[in-house]
Amino acid sequence: MSYRRHRSARNWGCRLHEITWFGLRAIVLENELLRVTVLVDKGGDVAEFLYKRRDTDFVWLAPDGIRNPRDVAGGASDDVAAFLDHYEGGWQEVLPNGGEPSTHRGVALAQHGEVAGLPWDADIVADEPGEVAVRLTVRARRTPLYVAKTFRLTGGEPRLRIEEELTNESDVPLEVMWGHHIVFGAPFLRPGHRIDLPDEVAADPVVAEAGLTVVPERGAPSDIHYLTGFPDGDGWYEISDPETALGLRVSWDASVLPHLWVWRELGATREAPWWGRAYVVGLEPFAGHPTEGLAEAVRNGSAMPLEPRATRSLWLTANVIEGGATR
Template identity: 55%
Template sequence: MRNWGARVHEIRLQGLRAVVLENELLRVTILADKGTDVVEFNAKREDLDFVWWTADGLRGAPADFFDGYEGGWQEVLPNGGPPVEHRGARFDQHGEVAGLPWDYAIVEDTEEVVSVRFSVRARRVPLHVVKTMTLRSGAAALSIVEEATNESPVPIDAMWGHHLTFGRPFAGPGCEVRLPDGLDVHAHDGAVNPSGVRRLSGDPAAVDWSVLPEPGTPSELLYLTGFGEVGQYDVVDPQRALGLRVRWDATTMPWLWFWQEFGAHRDYPWYGRNYNIGLEPFSSYPSNGLPDAVANGTALVIEPHGTVRNWLEATVVVQDGDWKPMTR
């Protein structure tokens, strides 16, 4: 046991196995029993949690995604979007690894660095996922290195992504989304129009998406691409001079889904209670599910006994002239 420098603790949260990675600046809580959901990303000096929670919060790990969706950050594989059927397998919303318990092992535990390796085998496709999450002393940054291996002699189609969401207590009206220039922006055309959702008829430039609006603003779902080899965005609060920077391997996940829900959606599952955005690195688009990604050629194809790799970093940033990583 150690309560200084980098450290790791094994706990239970509402009956679920969880792992806490912590250092002088940051505390990150990961649910091993529920998809490795990140349910805390707390900048300790400011006592500010970047994780957004739904109105219902954590309610165990039910089979249905929305029934158990607490907010936070999910690993999505092999389906992104609503329930679908593909090659005889039925997948839930964002199914299936987000709803499974993962094994884990502490692989490094020193004052300088703590590192935990999580692993899971999907049940409806022969995919084995291994990811290592690391926190270093003196840095407000979580790093992830991961791989998905096809354990079969046939190619496997997949959508792979990270479902990161932001809302209270961090993100609200006036917060900014900072993205590289020159990205291609695609509107979510062709989807069924739920109540309160704005559609842009192919003209996403008509709205300034960089500043979060007032509650009650109709929402939209956009897809951004053109990052090159490394994707990056910042979500920042100019009033606090604080934000979060996310970087990832854009050769594996070339798309960024920009989900917005500002309280205008009055029906299931939100009922007007949510104010949040999602900025989600993904291998594929749109969010209509795996069959559509296969049809448009953006689905991952993991070759027989092949492996696809990804990395991702989430770093607290502060405004000191420019936006820079937080340090001691």
């Protein structure tokens, strides 16, 4: 890991720390209200999004916890295990394949492959009491893609901002699925939590038919749905507890990621990989659908085109809601 500027030793205001977690390099970004842990050695995953005032982590930590991809017994035996054997929950970058393993233009891509399993490089780009930021970069191995992603916290705000650039480093046009695999679970998620959506999206009949605005009781059937119709450039959703008025608002550039995958695994799967232990809801901004992988997204026209030597920019924010208002 390299650093472009000196890191101060500070335990107040905005600060950051380099740690090793289960053998993985990680960066912890903190301010007065949030602690966000990013696994640099594993996909740049957000493995912790803790709101300090309520001691509540919004993202799910799987029962087996953090797993170093290099330490999985037997290794990744197939293109599904390559992701699931070291899936800790949390929040992943998914590129260029979403969902099932897929082969496209001669490239075999694993489930949610390929950047989610790679180690990234990291540079500190801001380290002041009022703001901290770290920039992560990675080159894919099977496709000519380069990703730069900056995580940023500002003093006094329970908001994480992510700024990204995705570049096609080849002289041929590409097609990709690009998404953010954000999964909510304990200690935050409980039955009855509300999911609010823009009016244009909430009007989709699927939302009412599937009951997507209220988190079901444990044991309800597992399912996945794909929502679209977000205002151009202004995608958002809120997930909140109506009893405690605590929640999270996720916003993003819907001109880049026009879909929202709603994945619900509510404890009904009694066999692999969940064994009845997962009670989670994934609310995942995406370019491309369904979960059959990139080849299917290209066939149905939902994959994102990327012209030769072109760069696409993306922003996302995750803001804590408390007392019915975004803090």
